[in-house]
Amino acid sequence: MILGLEFPPVSHVVEWPTLFGGDVFGVNKVVLLMWLSVAIVIGLFYAGTRRPKLVPTGVQNVAESTVEFVDEQIVLQTIGPEGRGYMPFLLTLFTFIFICNVWELIPLVQMPVNARIALPMFMAIVVWFVYIIVGIKNQGPIGYFKNTMIIPGVPKAILPLVAVIELATILITRPLSLAVRLFANMLAGHLLLVSFAVITQALFVSTILGGALPLALLVFLMAFELLVAFLQAYIFTILAAVYIDSSLHPAH
């Protein structure tokens, strides 16, 4: 209770009852939305590339501009032309995360899938496996850890400390910060929208005119959250690309 307003606790905003299924494999709204996002991503690229035309229209336009964006803004900017082999992986990550995030803004749905830690954590673990395997394949199992831990130009006295920090970075900090960044951003955005919706509703009940200001702010915040949803998908993908790049080219 803040000034007579009843804000719902966090657990009420992100926890959904199980619709069907058992304890461990229970399916709720979030899981259904995740499946729907998978279907949308597959459908988008299937429909976009099924009958390609020279002058793209409709779905093909969307699919092509997405591919072009990931290619030019993410892969070429971080890894370079040789990174195009990782393009399918990064493109899938980007599209899937963006669609999962955008559920936050769809009326009557309004639940970002990534506001639960499970999916960001899983994707971070996948990225973790990818960059470690790429590093071991490119530099050898000993070479990879040697190149990441022993940085040339570091004074001998603090080299052990730096080596431990670098090892912790690739093993723990990178996947943890990837997962937590996406999760916390989406949760914060969701809570922000919920708070403003509650304020708007409460003020509309008391004075209709008083509700107009928070409503205007709510509309603005929804536009802002669209930007955040896009930006978080972009940052997750670009960081995955940077990590793969650091496995391909060790720092000299």
Next chain:
Amino acid sequence: MLHTLAQQDPGELEAGLTAVGRGIVYGGAAIGPGIGIGLVVGNAITAMARQPEAAGMVRTTMFLGIAFTEALALFGFVLSFIISG
């Protein structure tokens, strides 16, 4: 005033202190990243204004810098939910 304090339910005081602690954790965690993001974006704008043709590269690096800086604030945000009375 002491009289009213004494009459309070002990659980109530604990809940209040938890709320204060959450506020301090998130507020404290947001100070450094706030300054850091300001520095990153400010310098990126300077770089873009000096060399508009390098704007694309600077923007990518700027987002990377923001992402790394922001992570600290977000750890604080998540930690503030983990704290419970």
